[in-house]
Amino acid sequence: MPKGLRLVVLLPLTIFRLMTLLRRFRPDVVHFFLPMAYLIGGACAILTQTRCRVMSRRSLAAYQKSHPFLARVERWLHARMCAVLGNSKAVLEELRREGVQEEKLGLIYNGIENAGPASGAEKASRGELLPAHNVDDETLVFILVANLIYYKGHANLLRAFGQIRASLPKKWVLLCVGRDDGIGAALMETARENRIFSNVRWLGPRSDTALLLASADIGLLCSDEEGFSNAILEGMAAGLPMVVTDVGGNTEAVADGETGFVVPPQDPVRLGEAILTLVKDPELCRRMGDAGRERMAKKFSAAACVQSYERLYAGLIAGEKKAIGDLLQREEN
Structure with a gap:
């Protein structure tokens, strides 16, 4: 099946299936990480009135230059998110230029496993x-x-x-x-x-x-x-x-x-x-x-990254009236 035809057939089915799942499970938080997930999932979450909606951008959005319509859709979605996250200050600055309100912005760096002092201590053969x-x-x-x-x-x-x-x-x-x-x-x-x-x-x-x-x-x-x-x-x-x-x-x-x-x-x-x-x-x-x-x-450990997401989700679910940056910086009890 040609790619264009496949998209025409599968996109409505994907939207229907996702909205069905959102209505059935009523998640406390829905989090979108990649552009297509954001464009489709963000709209579905809004239509099903999911309470806490979060978007993360993992890289600079160079693709928007060749897809101006999708860039406008993303900006429309930004205003309807509870939190908009970047994984670097450069990504956050890009999101600011796209009109994201400062209180919705948050920075969570990538984290990887095995980041302790022993990593790489022994050279492989x-x-x-x-x-x-x-x-x-x-x-x-x-x-x-x-x-x-x-x-x-x-x-x-x-x-x-x-x-x-x-x-x-x-x-x-x-x-x-x-x-x-x-x-x-x-x-x-x-x-x-x-x-x-x-x-x-x-x-x-x-x-x-x-x-x-x-x-x-x-x-x-x-x-x-x-x-x-x-x-x-x-x-x-x-x-x-x-x-x-x-x-x-x-x-x-x-x-x-x-x-x-x-x-x-x-x-x-x-x-x-x-x-x-x-x-x-x-x-x-x-x-x-x-x-x-x-x-x-x-x-940049995986543990630090996970803890940041845990603080974010807990704060959103609890309805804390704080800027996203403040939620992420909150000290653990």
Whole structure:
């Protein structure tokens, strides 16, 4: 069935089914996380008079530029939510520009499991993880965890490595972990043009990303746009110093000069300089990695994230007349 026809058939059925479930179970809170869930579920929750309606935005809404009608629908829905959440200050600022009232706005950072001090303390065996890639314990390993999408900045990273390759140790590799969304061949050609093709390992999607991070030396994320990246948190949890671009919530995760370096986006020169600073100072790498792991455990654990949602839901259900930000900051008894 063609995609358009499938949408015409399934959308009314989805709306009917969802409204039936909302009327039957009468949930205290309905929470929408992704755009389509918000557009459909938000309208259904309003029509069924669900009392507490919450929307979370997980990334910057670049899609709205090509879907202006849906952007207007989202703004209409915003005014009818009890709480509108972002996972970074950059996302919150975007929501403010869309007209969300300040008292409805709240910030809940992403959280990941295993964010304690022991995460990444032991290096995984490179030989076992990368048996066919000629990576041993003497190799300097960089890692980038991001699907091969144009805005993830792989091309700028490859250019940065091309500019600094003469200053790097003889044995180094860049691990690129993530699904190819159609630009893989072009990126490989960019690697060839920058004379680093033999140093790049295109690993595709992996189920052992945590082990790969623990086996690496330096973490990278060079996106042109982000909301708040779990890849950064996972790198910090593994004890890696992180070099990231100044977009979205990256600067909220990485403390520049303390847990890594933050550089301008689309700037291979500055990116390369930051990488070289770490390469030339192993002790700095160690200090930044340790500080990043500690920051991760304190601010971005799954437990902290869950506690924030619990405070929010409890306050909404109890009918507390507080700004959402105040509900989230309330101390536990």
